[in-house]
Structures are given as structure tokens and as C-alpha cells.
Amino acid sequence: MASFTARFTVTAVDPSDLPGVTGDWASALRMRKSYTDGIVGDAELHFVFSGEEPSRGYLAVERITGSIDGVQGEVTVHHGALQHPGGESSFGYVIPGTGSGPFVGWEGDVAISHGEDGTSMVFTLR
Numbered sequence: 678m679a680s681f682t683a684r685f686t687v688t689a690v691d692p693s694d695l696p697g698v699t700g701d702w703a704s705a706l707r708m709r710k711s712y713t714d715g716i717v718g719d720a721e722l723h724f725v726f727s728g729e730e731p732s733r734g735y736l737a738v739e740r741i742t743g744s745i746d747g748v749q750g751e752v753t754v755h756h757g758a759l760q761h762p763g764g765e766s767s768f769g770y771v772i773p774g775t776g777s778g779p780f781v782g783w784e785g786d787v788a789i790s791h792g793e794d795g796t797s798m799v800f801t802l803r
Contacts, residue, residue, distance in 0.1 A: 682797045684793065686796060687796075692706060693723065706723075707722070708723075709722070715745075716743040725783040733760055734757065746779070754787050756787055756798075757769070769788055770787065784803060785801050
């Protein structure tokens with residue numbers, strides 16, 4: 678099992694429609710990220726969230742286009758989290774079969790990490 682960290686920053690956040698959803702119980706965003714370490718490149722995300730402090734959750738679908746050691750490729754990941762007074766939980770997965778270039782054959786887990794050095798995605802591949 679291989680594990681590595683890919684550091685990123687969010688570069689754009691735009692509201693997105695959720696056709697058929699009435700009321701304000703769920704919202705959506707289209708986001709963009711820039712990966713600068715581990716993976717060098719960009720990502721587009723479709724991000725759906727609901728709830729308010731102190732209980733809320735999100736689901737995201739992310740397509741990463743970038744390079745590892747100068748080799749270009751793409752891969753799709755899904756991730757999400759739940760925050761509530763009783764605790765937090767998060768999950769994330771590389772979607773098998775979606776990788777090209779250096780991402781071919783990838784499958785495993787992903788987790789968002791917030792630290793002193795910024796925000797990153799930790800990949801644990803099998």
C-alpha cells in the first residue's frame with residue numbers, strides 16, 4: 678500500500694444550480710483547485726452541501742488533471758464529510774478505472790487534511 682500527500686489551494690468558488698431542489702436545505706458550488714506538491718496541476722469539483730453550524734455535511738466529485746514526475750494524466754475522486762456536535766467523519770475514494778497517465782490503475786482511499794502547511798489530499802493506494 679502506497680501513501681502520499683498532494684498539497685492544494687482552492688482557486689475559484691462559484692454557486693451552481695441544483696435543478697429540482699426547492700428551498701435552502703441543499704446548495705451546490707463549482708470549485709477549482711491548484712495542486713502544487715505531490716501532484717502538479719488543477720482540479721474541477723462539483724460540491725454539494727447541506728446543514729448549518731453545528732451540523733452540516735458535503736459531497737464532492739473531483740476530476741484532477743495533473744502530472745507526477747512530469748508525466749501528465751487525470752483521475753477522479755469522490756470525497757465527503759459530516760460535522761455534528763457528536764463528532765466528525767469523513768471519507769474519500771479514488772474511482773477505479775478513471776485514471777490515465779501516471780494515475781492508471783489507481784484505487785484506494787483519499788482524505789482531506791488541514792495542517793500548518795495548508796490543505797492537502799492524502800492518497801492511500803492499494
